[in-house]
Amino acid sequence: MTDKLKSELEKLKGLSVLYVEDDINVRESLLRFLRRRFDNIHYAKDGKEGLAQYMEHKPDIVITDIQMPMMDGLEMASRIMQDNPEVKIIVTTAFNEEPFLERAGKLGIEHYIKKPVLKDDLVSSLLECVGS
Template sequence: MLEMINDIHRDKLSKLRILYVEDDSETREELSMILQSWVDVLYVAVNGSEGLNFYRKYEPDIVITDIQMPILNGLGMSSEIKRIKRDQCIVVLSAYNDVEYLFKAMELGIQHYITKPVMIDRLQAKLTQIAEFMSLESEALRSRKLLEQYKLMVDEKAIVCKMDSEGFITYVNQHFCALSGYTEH
C-alpha cells in the first residue's frame, strides 16, 4: 500500500521543475538526491544570491529554500522572487522554529513552511499537494480559455437571446441587437 502511495506521489511530481537552495553541503547533497529522483528537473543553488540568479534564468515551478544562508538569506531571496512573480510557490525549510521567521514568511505570501530535520514523507506529501493545486489551476485556465473561445464563436455566428423564468431578457449578443434594432440595455 505504501509503495502505491509513493507511486502516486512520484507521478504527480515527475513533471515539476524545482529550484532547491541550501547552504549546508551535507543537507543539500542528501535532499538533492531525493528530490532528483522525484522531479523532472532540479536546479540546486548554494545561497540566496545564486538561487535568485537561477530563478531568473530557469523560472522553476517551485522554489524550496533554507532561511539562514550567506550572501542573501532565504526570506530575502523569496522577497525578490515574489517581486518578479507574485504567485510563485515557495517552500521554506528551516531548522529555526522561530515564530518570527514564520510570520515573515507569511507576510511574503509563503504558505509552505517545513521545519528541519525534514521528514521526507512530509516533504513529498507537501510537494504532491502543491503539484495537484498547480494542475487544477492549469486546468481551470484552459477551461476559461475554451469558454472564452466558445463565447466568441457563438457571439460571432449566432443570434443569442437569454431569458429568465419570468420572461425577462438577461443576455443578448451583438447579432440579436443588430437584427432587433434594440441595444444590449
C-alpha cells in the same frame, strides 16, 4: 503505495524545482532524494545564487532554507515572488522563531518544513503545491 499516490507522485516528475541550501551535506542528501522524483532540478548554495538560478530557469517550485549567507531565503523568496507571485515556495528551517514565520507568512509562503527535513513531510508539501 496506492495507485492514487503513484499518480500524484508522477505529476511531480514533469515539474522543475530549485533547491537552495547552504549546508553542503544537507543539500547533497536532499538533492539525491529530489532527483529521484523530479526530472528538472536546479540548486544553489545561497540566496543570491538561488535568485540567479530562479531568474534563469523559472522553476515551478522553490525549496529554500531561511538562514543563508549572501541573501537569506526569505529575501530571495520575496524577490522571486515579485517576479511571479504564483510560484510555489517551500521553506525549510531549523528555527521556530516567530519573526521568521511571521515574515514568511507576510510573503504568502504557506509551506514550512522543520529541519531535519523528513522526506515524508517534504513529499506532502510538494503534493500540496501541485494540488493547490
